[in-house]
Amino acid sequence: MPQKAAVEDDASSMRRQFLELILSRQSVSPKRLGPPGPTYDEVAMMVSAAVTAPDHGALRPWRFILIEHDSRNALADLFQQAKARLSPRATPEELERERQRALRAPTLLAVVARLQRHEPRVEERDQYASIGAAIQNILLVAHALGYGAIMLSGRKTRDPQLVSALGLSGQEELMGFICIGTPTTSISRKCRPNVSDHLTVWRPT
Numbered sequence: 001m002p003q004k005a006a007v008e009d010d011a012s013s014m015r016r017q018f019l020e021l022i023l024s025r026q027s028v029s030p031k032r033l034g035p036p037g038p039t040y041d042e043v044a045m046m047v048s049a050a051v052t053a054p055d056h057g058a059l060r061p062w063r064f065i066l067i068e069h070d071s072r073n074a075l076a077d078l079f080q081q082a083k084a085r086l087s088p089r090a091t092p093e094e095l096e097r098e099r100q101r102a103l104r105a106p107t108l109l110a111v112v113a114r115l116q117r118h119e120p121r122v123e124e125r126d127q128y129a130s131i132g133a134a135i136q137n138i139l140l141v142a143h144a145l146g147y148g149a150i151m152l153s154g155r156k157t158r159d160p161q162l163v164s165a166l167g168l169s170g171q172e173e174l175m176g177f178i179c180i181g182t183p184t185t186s187i188s189r190k191c192r193p194n195v196s197d198h199l200t201v202w203r204p205t
């Protein structure tokens, strides 16, 4: 039997590691993501963390679509077509840049909001908050597994043809894409806001 003190040391070290993991997460630009991306099982692990997001009314207002390697050229075509619709005067370079957004990161995971808009018990903002928490859990698991990741949206996520080509229903919203891969350069730790700027203590007057 392990000694009680040793078990407590382990628990305390796990808590410190967990906190350090959260504090050290930061987004990595798709330009700095290379292969390998996560395996299917690792993506499934990320989504298993996503679905533990706090979820008022258990509405499950999220789903995720993995766009695998062999579908990326088709996605690049869709991105380019969406860009051409949204910016009819886009130059060939701008259209090519948009294509590259679908091709750069090794793994792309589309984030879909499936809000229940007429649910009287749960406001839409609670449902969006749940989606944000699900996204953060994916980013954290990606980071824990040693990958870099970033959530990106952009105007094209509202393009009806792109949204429909990805298989979303008329009630669903495309929140964007989580790009995941292996950082190709070392990433220096970001300076984060001061806690005191974001935490106050309320006292009754």
Ligand SMILES: Cc1cc2nc3c(=O)[nH]c(=O)nc-3n(C[C@H](O)[C@H](O)[C@H](O)COP(=O)(O)O)c2cc1C
Binding pocket: 025, 026, 027, 028, 135, 150, 151, 152, 153, 154, 175, 176, 190
């Ligand atoms: C839902 C959502 C959509 C986002 N869309 C974009 C985007 O389109 N372009 C962008 O530069 N950053 C976007 N961001 C912000 C980045 O994902 C990232 O959080 C930001 O660059 C700050 O980096 P950090 O995560 O290291 O703090 C989005 C974030 C969220 C939560």
